[in-house]
Amino acid sequence: MTLLDIQNLTVEYPSRHGVFKAVSGASLTVEPGEIHGLVGESGAGKSTIGAAIMGLLERPGHIAGGTIAFKSDLISGLDAVAMQDLRGKKISMIFQDPLTSLNPLLTVGEQLMETISLHLGLSQNAAQQRATALLERVGIPDPALRLRQYPHQYSGGMRQRVVIALALCSEPDVIIADEPTTALDVAVQAQILDLIKDLARERQVGVILVTHDMGVIADTTDRVTVMYRGEVVESGTTAQVMGAPNHAYTKSLIAAVPRPQVKLKRFSQISYGGRETRFAIEDIARNWTRVETQADTPLLSVRNLEKRFPIAKSIFPGHSTYLTAVDDVSFDIMPGEVFGVVGESGSGKSTVARLISGLYPLDKGTVEFAGQIVSDPRDKAAVMQFRRDIQMIFQDPYSSLNPRMRVLDIIAEPIRHHKILSGSALTKRVHELLEQVGLGAAAAAKFPHEFSGGQRQRISIARALATQPRFLICDEPTSALDVSIQAQILNILKDLQDHLGLTMLFISHDLPVVRQMCDRVAVMQKGRLLELQDTETLFAAPQTDYTKELLTLMPHLEGLSDEGLDI
Amino acid sequence: MFSFLIRRVLQAGLVLLIVGFVAFSMFNFVGDPIDNMLGTERTQADIDRLRTQLGLDQPFVVQYWKFLANAVEGNLGVSYRQGRPVAEIIAERAPATLELATVSALFAVGVGVLLGIYTAIRRDGLVSHIIMSVSLIGVSLPTFLIGILLIYLFSVELDWLPSFGRGEVTDLGGWTTGFLTTSGLKALILPGITLGLFQMTLIMRLVRSEMLEVLRQDYIRFARARGLSEKAINFRHALKNTLVPVITVTGLQLGSIIAFAIITETVFQWPGVGLLFINAVQFVDIPVMAAYLMLISVMFVAINLIVDILYVAIDPRLRS
Numbered sequence: 001m002t003l004l005d006i007q008n009l010t011v012e013y014p015s016r017h018g019v020f021k022a023v024s025g026a027s028l029t030v031e032p033g034e035i036h037g038l039v040g041e042s043g044a045g046k047s048t049i050g051a052a053i054m055g056l057l058e059r060p061g062h063i064a065g066g067t068i069a070f071k072s073d074l075i076s077g078l079d080a081v082a083m084q085d086l087r088g089k090k091i092s093m094i095f096q097d098p099l100t101s102l103n104p105l106l107t108v109g110e111q112l113m114e115t116i117s118l119h120l121g122l123s124q125n126a127a128q129q130r131a132t133a134l135l136e137r138v139g140i141p142d143p144a145l146r147l148r149q150y151p152h153q154y155s156g157g158m159r160q161r162v163v164i165a166l167a168l169c170s171e172p173d174v175i176i177a178d179e180p181t182t183a184l185d186v187a188v189q190a191q192i193l194d195l196i197k198d199l200a201r202e203r204q205v206g207v208i209l210v211t212h213d214m215g216v217i218a219d220t221t222d223r224v225t226v227m228y229r230g231e232v233v234e235s236g237t238t239a240q241v242m243g244a245p246n247h248a249y250t251k252s253l254i255a256a257v258p259r260p261q262v263k264l265k266r267f268s269q270i271s272y273g274g275r276e277t278r279f280a281i282e283d284i285a286r287n288w289t290r291v292e293t294q295a296d297t298p299l300l301s302v303r304n305l306e307k308r309f310p311i312a313k314s315i316f317p318g319h320s321t322y323l324t325a326v327d328d329v330s331f332d333i334m335p336g337e338v339f340g341v342v343g344e345s346g347s348g349k350s351t352v353a354r355l356i357s358g359l360y361p362l363d364k365g366t367v368e369f370a371g372q373i374v375s376d377p378r379d380k381a382a383v384m385q386f387r388r389d390i391q392m393i394f395q396d397p398y399s400s401l402n403p404r405m406r407v408l409d410i411i412a413e414p415i416r417h418h419k420i421l422s423g424s425a426l427t428k429r430v431h432e433l434l435e436q437v438g439l440g441a442a443a444a445a446k447f448p449h450e451f452s453g454g455q456r457q458r459i460s461i462a463r464a465l466a467t468q469p470r471f472l473i474c475d476e477p478t479s480a481l482d483v484s485i486q487a488q489i490l491n492i493l494k495d496l497q498d499h500l501g502l503t504m505l506f507i508s509h510d511l512p513v514v515r516q517m518c519d520r521v522a523v524m525q526k527g528r529l530l531e532l533q534d535t536e537t538l539f540a541a542p543q544t545d546y547t548k549e550l551l552t553l554m555p556h557l558e559g560l561s562d563e564g565l566d567i
Numbered sequence: 568m569f570s571f572l573i574r575r576v577l578q579a580g581l582v583l584l585i586v587g588f589v590a591f592s593m594f595n596f597v598g599d600p601i602d603n604m605l606g607t608e609r610t611q612a613d614i615d616r617l618r619t620q621l622g623l624d625q626p627f628v629v630q631y632w633k634f635l636a637n638a639v640e641g642n643l644g645v646s647y648r649q650g651r652p653v654a655e656i657i658a659e660r661a662p663a664t665l666e667l668a669t670v671s672a673l674f675a676v677g678v679g680v681l682l683g684i685y686t687a688i689r690r691d692g693l694v695s696h697i698i699m700s701v702s703l704i705g706v707s708l709p710t711f712l713i714g715i716l717l718i719y720l721f722s723v724e725l726d727w728l729p730s731f732g733r734g735e736v737t738d739l740g741g742w743t744t745g746f747l748t749t750s751g752l753k754a755l756i757l758p759g760i761t762l763g764l765f766q767m768t769l770i771m772r773l774v775r776s777e778m779l780e781v782l783r784q785d786y787i788r789f790a791r792a793r794g795l796s797e798k799a800i801n802f803r804h805a806l807k808n809t810l811v812p813v814i815t816v817t818g819l820q821l822g823s824i825i826a827f828a829i830i831t832e833t834v835f836q837w838p839g840v841g842l843l844f845i846n847a848v849q850f851v852d853i854p855v856m857a858a859y860l861m862l863i864s865v866m867f868v869a870i871n872l873i874v875d876i877l878y879v880a881i882d883p884r885l886r887s
Contacts, residue, residue: 056788056791056792084794084796085794087792087793087794088792088793092792092793093792095785095788095792097785100784100786101786101789102789103786103804103808104786104808104882104883104884105807105808105881105882106803106804114795114799114803115793115794118793118794118796118799119794150884152883163789166793167793169793
């Protein structure tokens with residue numbers, strides 16, 4: 001019997017500017033034991049479908065047409081009380097961010113037992129036993145002790161397991177997982193996806209897996225529905241949709257996914273719907289003042305970097321405990337090279353970037369740039385010149401731009417700081433930069449909130465290029481972006497390297513992206529540099545067990561169509 | 568946890584030392600008390616005698632040390648105007664102010680939190696809109712006007728409640744209380760509301776906005792997705808999270824209820840320390856002013872200490 005049957009679902013958000021259709025005419029079904037992937041980019045309406053099933057649409061959103069049936073009973077249009085009876089009991093939901101999904105002030109046990117008592121009406125003791133069993137089921141060691149702990153005492157992956165345990169409290173028939181692994185490391189992601197697969201197989205739970213990650217879709221789901229701007233554009237078995245897509249959007253979406261197996265010259269960009277934006281690298285290159293460097297000496301060398309952060313401060317210095325975030329890290333980066341640093345969260349890769357750029361003071365070690373020591377804050381002239389020569393692009397395009405500043409001032413700030421230009425020459429320079437990154441000079445008068453994530457990252461790039469740097473530090477520059485936007489930004493970075501000879505430190509947790517972008521890769525774990533190899537060697541013949549493990553955990557994307565790839 | 572408490576107490580001690588210094592400095596910098604205490608027909612011998620008697624001829628540091636030592640023992644000096652020990656005068660007056668402040672605080676916190684929750688949960692309801700509009704009037708009217716309006720309505724027109732004084736009080740060995748007699752309780756109502764109204768609206772608005780913020784959080788959405796009842800979501804999950812930021816502001820507000828009871832006490836002729844302070848300022852009665860300053864700072868520091876401890880009690884993240 002079909003568990004969930006959605007027919008012609010339309011969800012509307014009325015507003016003063018007219019009615020916004022978040023979902024229009026979407027149909028999909030979920031069978032017992034099936035994992036149904038719902039894929040699309042942000043704004044495609046995939047999460048809205050999940051919320052509509054649960055009856056949790058944010059006001060003023062409502063179901064304007066179509067039906068949702070659970071085990072052939074109509075559930076769309078049920079009143080709040082009937083819906084509340086269904087929620088958590090028959091249909092459960094897992095949210096994206098395990099760090100914010102749990103109430104920080106209640107113990108994990110309290111939250112589990114509350115939900116268990118509600119749905120199953122068990123006594124305190126029985127509920128506690130069931131809670132312990134559930135934690136054990138989702139793979140949390142020492143569950144009896146863990147019940148008494150608060151969410152902040154759990155790691156991110158553990159919290160997502162708790163979230164899944166909460167969703168399983170009353171043996172639901174359907175689980176809607178909304179981006180369940182987006183906020184997690186690859187190793188943890190693989191474990192959580194395995195857990196979801198096990199649930200589907202063993203307990204015949206139907207799962208709707210909402211994600212933007214094609215790797216997760218390819219490795220986990222049985223069937224897949226592709227959405228674009230509220231509409232279902234294609235649907236079928238995962239092998240068929242991923243291997244031989246029919247619709248032009250699906251084709252371009254799949255082509256934009258970074259591949260772990262082969263290195264491409266450029267990323268294929270999504271041409272569907274006319275979303276490609278120009279990037280005038282030739283214009284930038286024409287006006288660029290290159291500083292000649294010797295090709296055989298390193299441009300940047302770091303020696304024995306160390307950084308410790310206090311975890312628990314004490315009045316007596318000897319009693320404070322520290323976390324060594326970066327431990328004796330040394331490497332050289334040659335001119336024109338893209339140097340990758342990979343590792344899980346907490347491996348210290350971002351701290352390395354901040355130490356090099358001087359955002360954190362060093363505890364030990366030296367940074368040398370173009371033959372000069374730049375890690376001594378007392379040598380102001382060297383530090384100033386170095387700051388002009390290196391620029392950073394950050395991960396989150398939302399928090400890395402000051403929301404109260406106009407784009408003009410954001411991009412002009414580094415130029416003003418280094419007193420390179422002023423007055424109308426400065427304004428002209430900013431307008432040129434905006435034209436070159438494809439936003440147009442008119443963007444200068446706007447504020448950051450008027451731009452999408454991809455456009456903001458272009459503003460970040462324009463800001464980074466403003467001082468004509470020789471070295472770029474990119475800290476997870478595309479992790480917060482959709483695949484198609486990611487492809488555009490990565491192509492821009494490739495262009496910068498090819499045409500301007502920029503040297504880059506590229507930090508990422510995404511191994512396929514690293515394979516596409518980097519010449520050499522350093523693998524970090526717990527603050528230490530484990531392995532440093534040419535990219536191709538690292539992927540073909542990893543030396544350490546940790547690297548081998550990381551490589552096996554990355555999505556393999558074997559069934560993906562090769563159509564439109566620039567190999 | 569223990570080291571946290573020790574650190575907080577040490578910080579509180581430091582604050583009190585600094586306030587003590589400021590209070591003591593008043594003796595030296597706000598006019599010469601001898602001038603105020605002796606009439607125009609004084610001789611140099613009178614002045615010298617009083618100066619020695621009050622210890623004003625000794626070096627600054629010695630005076631400060633004596634002042635602190637005496638203050639710790641409860642000896643806050645002699646009022647220049649009344650010629651009686653300040654500690655005695657304050658002990659007479661403090662119960663009136665403390666009882667008034669307690670009633671106002673209970674009113675402000677109780678009603679403020681309840682209305683805040685109500686207006687957050689029923690954010691689009693008619694009653695909520697009315698409450699929010701009325702509260703705006705409550706914030707914008709000055710305290711003395713509210714007091715006068717309440718007196719006019721409930722004392723003059725309706726003649727339900729007394730318009731001034733504490734009513735009948737019972738003496739419990741040095742502490743006079745109005746809680747034990749009907750007229751004492753009645754007398755507390757109007758000044759209590761007058762003093763607490765502003766804090767009540769403030770707390771209400773704060774609780775409302777914090778609660779609305781909390782209700783948007785992922786864990787509330789997840790709780791709803793688990794099928795928990797609205798009651799459990801609002802009162803078990805949302806309320807506790809709302810309280811953390813509310814406690815800080817509320818603590819500071821309670822301090823100011825005591826510190827700024829002056830206006831209400833004036834309007835209602837309430838025989839509390841506020842009225843005492845006003846009189847002390849008029850007559851440059853520095854020992855009384857200094858003692859009042861110390862008393863208020865002790866209360867603020869104590870309230871802050873309690874707020875810090877409450878934080879830790881509510882939020883497990885601060886315990887580790």
